[in-house]
Amino acid sequence: MSQRELWERYKKYLCVCPSLGFSLDVSRMKFTEDFLEQMRWPMEAALDAMEALEQGALSNPDEKRRVGHYWLRAPETAPEAEIGRGIRDTLADVHWFAEELHAGRIAPQTAERFTHLLVIGIGGSALGPQLVADALGTSADAMRIFFFDNTDPDGMDRVLTQLGDKLPETLTLVISKSGGTKETRNGMLEAERAYQGRKLDFGAHAVAITGENSELDRYAKKNSWLRTFPMWDWIGGRTSVLSAVGLLPARLQGLDVDGLLSGAREMDRATRNRDVMKNPAAVMALMWHHASNGRGAKDMVLLPYKDRLQLFSKYLQQLVMESLGKELDKDGKVVNQGLAVYGNKGSTDQHAYVQQLREGVHNFFATFIEVLKDREGPSMKVEEDTTTGDYLVGFLLGTRRALYEKDRESMTLTVPDVSARSLGALIALYERAVGIYASLVNINAYHQPGVEAGKKAAGVVLEIQRKLLSHLRGQKGQAQTAEQLAAAVGAADEVETVFKVLEHLAANPDHGVTRAEAATPFEARFSVA
Ligand SMILES: O=P(O)(O)OC[C@H]1O[C@H](O)[C@H](O)[C@@H](O)[C@@H]1O
Numbered sequence: 001m002s003q004r005e006l007w008e009r010y011k012k013y014l015c016v017c018p019s020l021g022f023s024l025d026v027s028r029m030k031f032t033e034d035f036l037e038q039m040r041w042p043m044e045a046a047l048d049a050m051e052a053l054e055q056g057a058l059s060n061p062d063e064k065r066r067v068g069h070y071w072l073r074a075p076e077t078a079p080e081a082e083i084g085r086g087i088r089d090t091l092a093d094v095h096w097f098a099e100e101l102h103a104g105r106i107a108p109q110t111a112e113r114f115t116h117l118l119v120i121g122i123g124g125s126a127l128g129p130q131l132v133a134d135a136l137g138t139s140a141d142a143m144r145i146f147f148f149d150n151t152d153p154d155g156m157d158r159v160l161t162q163l164g165d166k167l168p169e170t171l172t173l174v175i176s177k178s179g180g181t182k183e184t185r186n187g188m189l190e191a192e193r194a195y196q197g198r199k200l201d202f203g204a205h206a207v208a209i210t211g212e213n214s215e216l217d218r219y220a221k222k223n224s225w226l227r228t229f230p231m232w233d234w235i236g237g238r239t240s241v242l243s244a245v246g247l248l249p250a251r252l253q254g255l256d257v258d259g260l261l262s263g264a265r266e267m268d269r270a271t272r273n274r275d276v277m278k279n280p281a282a283v284m285a286l287m288w289h290h291a292s293n294g295r296g297a298k299d300m301v302l303l304p305y306k307d308r309l310q311l312f313s314k315y316l317q318q319l320v321m322e323s324l325g326k327e328l329d330k331d332g333k334v335v336n337q338g339l340a341v342y343g344n345k346g347s348t349d350q351h352a353y354v355q356q357l358r359e360g361v362h363n364f365f366a367t368f369i370e371v372l373k374d375r376e377g378p379s380m381k382v383e384e385d386t387t388t389g390d391y392l393v394g395f396l397l398g399t400r401r402a403l404y405e406k407d408r409e410s411m412t413l414t415v416p417d418v419s420a421r422s423l424g425a426l427i428a429l430y431e432r433a434v435g436i437y438a439s440l441v442n443i444n445a446y447h448q449p450g451v452e453a454g455k456k457a458a459g460v461v462l463e464i465q466r467k468l469l470s471h472l473r474g475q476k477g478q479a480q481t482a483e484q485l486a487a488a489v490g491a492a493d494e495v496e497t498v499f500k501v502l503e504h505l506a507a508n509p510d511h512g513v514t515r516a517e518a519a520t521p522f523e524a525r526f527s528v529a
Contacts, residue, residue: 009027029365053067073424090243122176129249137255143253298365305393305396
């Protein structure tokens with residue numbers, strides 16, 4: 001298609017939300033009118049399903065749960081008054097708590113004010129807060145924010161070192177919907193020990209966000225933590241950023257949570273439009289379907305041309321892949337659905353993997369995110385009549401053209417800035433696009449049955465480790481090979497696991513396991529002195 005024809009196509013299909021200054025351009029996606037016609041009734045059904053979801057249907061049938069993230073930014077639409085009240089009260093509590101804390105009326109044990117924030121969570125209980133903090137944070141924030149989002153000991157040490165002597169001024173926020181996630185529990189225990197190491201009462205510096213009566217909820221109450229905020233059953237982790245999970249850390253950081261909510265609310269309005277080609281979430285879901293053949297045949301490469309949106313692709317990775325990556329469809333048929341998401345930021349990626357996008361394996365479609373506002377205030381000229389921001393746009397348009405020339409499809413989202421309102425809108429857009437797409441391909445977007453398998457298998461590994469340690473301690477000084485030890489603990493078939501566990505034990509000082517080298521790694525002998 002010539003540049004002139006592309007301009008016509010651009011004008012024909014541009015999907016705009018004037019109140020948000022937002023637009024979605026799908027001119028470089030090579031769908032046909034026939035495709036749109038073919039998708040008309042499936043889309044009608046998907047929009048019906050979305051309406052039912054918003055009205056409180058059990059849209060997550062396997063877990064018999066309602067799906068309520070849209071109510072968070074429009075509590076008046078919640079199917080029961082009590083739910084709406086809970087949302088409003090929690091938001092008021094978030095504001096109140098942050099004001100008290102900022103004013104020093106809620107103060108740490110030995111310092112005047114809380115100035116730092118340590119958020120402990122994983123998956124949906126970390127990615128949203130991380131995205132918001134990174135996208136909107138500035139050096140003038142009310143509190144500096146840090147994260148434990150893994151059970152990596154060195155990762156935690158690194159954060160604690162950064163906090164340094166600010167720990168007495170640090171509020172720790174432990175976030176877990178289930179309240180039983182091991183990585184988060186471990187992070188909490190490590191943080192607790194760090195406070196204790198400074199003779200500080202952890203509870204006086206800790207707040208939980210969790211489901212009622214969860215393990216974490218009970219622990220927080222038993223240890224007189226400062227407060228607990230609710231995490232409701234009808235909010236999924238990956239869509240929890242506009243609940244207390246994302247709003248509390250953001251508000252404590254001093255960010256505009258009302259802006260986040262209003263942007264999402266406005267996008268929700270735009271994405272309820274039954275006029276499909278004017279509904280950006282519906283258009284986006286259609287484009288995913290077109291590009292990936294409704295089977296995830298192509299990956300989604302996300303290229304936001306803005307450093308502040310660098311974590312957006314990481315955030316979307318969970319939202320999209322945990323929602324759409326499913327073995328079975330709603331009728332129980334094996335479909336192995338999904339849509340792989342990766343990306344980082346432009347123009348940086350231009351110097352990393354765009355080479356493959358243009359010339360290599362043709363297994364993706366791209367989404368460019370353009371941000372109109374360059375920075376606060378004016379920019380210097382790096383060349384005649386050219387700023388750094390002009391270059392950023394130039395690279396976006398140039399890369400998009402270079403991909404198009406090689407038959408690579410792309411769509412482009414344009415937002416006016418990276419404000420709270422724009423970010424709220426982007427989050428809401430993708431939440432709904434995921435829901436609509438899931439309906440188009442007949443899967444449940446709101447459960448994650450596959451995640452449990454790895455957790456269970458990890459439990460088996462740790463059980464084998466406990467048996468090994470107990471055996472080695474009972475036979476002090478006796479060095480044995482992995483094969484011998486596996487047989488001795490009744491796990492002969494699990495010898496590879498035994499070997500891997502022993503290698504790790506011997507590499508660390510915690511359990512007193514040592515390793516005597518032999519001719520091959522597999523003949524090495526392990527013992528406890
Ligand atoms: O909030 P939590 O219950 O601790 O869960 C944290 C995360 O872990 C799970 O494994 C799920 O796959 C995620 O959807 C969830 O966000």
